[in-house]
Amino acid sequence: MLKTFYKISKLIITFSAVIGGWTLITLLSNAPFNLEIKNVIYRMYLNQKNFIYNVKDLSILLVKDANQRLSEENIDEFGNIKYDSNK
Numbered sequence: 001m002l003k004t005f006y007k008i009s010k011l012i013i014t015f016s017a018v019i020g021g022w023t024l025i026t027l028l029s030n031a032p033f034n035l036e037i038k039n040v041i042y043r044m045y046l047n048q049k050n051f052i053y054n055v056k057d058l059s060i061l062l063v064k065d066a067n068q069r070l071s072e073e074n075i076d077e078f079g080n081i082k083y084d085s086n087k
Contacts, residue, residue, distance in 0.1 A: 026037060 023037065023041070027034060031037070
């Protein structure tokens with residue numbers, strides 16, 4: 001299992017290095033697709049940023065849900081969680 005993880009990690013690092021180097025060389029050489037490449041990189045950055053914001057929003061919603069489920073009205077006098085069998 002550890003060997004497989006190592007091989008996959010090595011593949012991802014190698015792929016990222018090749019794509020990153022190739023992109024850098026292309027951008028520095030003023031290739032004909034320079035503007036399109038910059039646009040794709042910008043969209044990749046926005047997607048990454050949106051993913052992080054969405055994870056944050058999901059975390060907040062999950063905490064709110066847990067707080068509502070464990071609120072005072074759902075806990076009996078002995079501290080046990082009451083389950084609503086109607087749901």
